[in-house]
Amino acid sequence: MKAAIITPGRDVTEIIDHLEVLDPEFKPEVWPDITNPEDIAVALVWKTTGNILSKFTNLQLICSFGAGVDHLITSTLIPKFVSITRLVDPLLSQSVSSYCLMSIIAYEKNFKDHILNKKKKKWQWKNDKSKPAVGILGIGNIGKTLALELSNLGYRVNGYSTTPKNIDQITHFTGQENLQEFLQASDLLINLLPLT
Template structure:
């Protein structure tokens, strides 16, 4: 069985080596050295160029490098009769929880303001805000959202959540569906986006949504850049409606040199590294699905093409 690796975000040779340890029989080919396209039965991909996957007529499985599959689904030529599977990585979940917690506490404990005061040699006492008075809203209550909620609850924050479908979680006031989005947003002092990117969620954090947040709110987006309308976010920051934003993902990546986010005093930019998969930990999942394919067993972590995740 021949497996194709396509990625520009990882070192494909490292992944190939880890896969070979677990499956020495695999014929692994790294794009663009694909050989005969008829040989390719499995494609392990991250952001493949449109039309690439269609060129393999005997493709039987498309496996994503991570949990997000929106870039794969965006391909208008994607062979949707081929099963698409993704990675659910406990370490990735932990890393995302670390990222969310770090930036929630940075805002909650006014770290940026104190850092600015230090640079100005200004000894200023800042009145604290009790965690019980701070409402944190999480958009997206999948594996990542639930893990973040569990950790944040230990600090005594008020937690609310919004998802496309109802997700009941202990200690979290849950909202769902378009009809309850406004009610959710009006509560959020800190808004965390961990949604999958689908046609329904693209641009969901827009001018109207931002205007519904309480004045002085903070945005953390660690999901996909397409969730945020960047011009609308800049307007909300420049008008002093929002206190700030931490952004790990963007419409265009890498972020272009002239983008105003780089130098905006209220924006923290991180280079899409909130969480990433480690090959040695994720390779067993990929090989397991390849073996299942070979043996005619049900595949794990299948993506629903209609739902987009």
């Protein structure tokens, strides 16, 4: 079974090195230097369009390096019998969640003003803002991680997604008809919707 790595504009040297450690005999071809696209059964992809993938007529499996796969699932150029998977990386969820937490706390604690005042050698204490209600658009793996961390820190958390979720610590909204209510209930908005 032949495989290809299709990640337009991305250096895949490190990925190939890791794959060779796992299996020295595994030699994927790399886009665009693929000799016979019809021989490829497995495609490891990142930001790849159906236009490119439609050239691989015997494809059986697409594995996305990205969390979002909607663009692959809904593509009319990829046959429905082709299996589509995605990598779920807990480090990605934790990294994005940590970045969002830092931004929320920086806003809540007026870090920007404190930094500006430090440059002026001025100490001006402002009362902290009360904990804002945080709205998270997209309660997938990353959104759920962030929602639980915020809830554990005492924030009120609202989540919005296209499908219903059951997470005890958050108020969940779903469907276009509830979007306005979700937005009105949220002081800060974090967009974790997939770019697909």
